[in-house]
Amino acid sequence: MCKGKQEYDRTLCTALNKETKDGREMRKYSDLLHGVIDSIVSVKEESDIDSLFSVGETTALQGEIKGLDYFELITFLIIK
Known part of the structure; x- marks a missing residue:
C-alpha cells in the first residue's frame, strides 16, 4: 500500500x-x-514446544520473547 x-x-x-x-x-x-504481540509470543512458545519433540536442536530458551518490552516500535501504519 505504501x-x-x-x-x-x-x-x-x-x-x-x-x-x-x-x-x-x-x-x-x-x-x-x-x-499482535501476544499472538507472536504464543506462536513462539508453541514453536519452542514443538522443537522439543523434533529431531535436531531445540529452539526452546533461545531468543526468548516475553512481551511488549522485547519490541521497539519504529513506525506504524494504520489501514482502515
Whole structure:
C-alpha cells in the first residue's frame, strides 16, 4: 500500500489526528498492538514446544520473547 509513495495522505492524517486527539488517545491502536504481540509470543512458545519433540536442536530458551518490552516500535501504519 505504501510502495512507491513519497508523501503521506494529509487528509487521512488529519482524520486520524482528530480521532486520536493528536495522538493523545491511542488506546484503540495500543490494544491492537498488544494483541499482535501476544499472538507472536504464543506462536513462539508453541514453536519452542514443538522443537522439543523434533529431531535436531531445540529452539526452546533461545531468543526468548516475553512481551511488549522485547519490541521497539519504529513506525506504524494504520489501514482502515
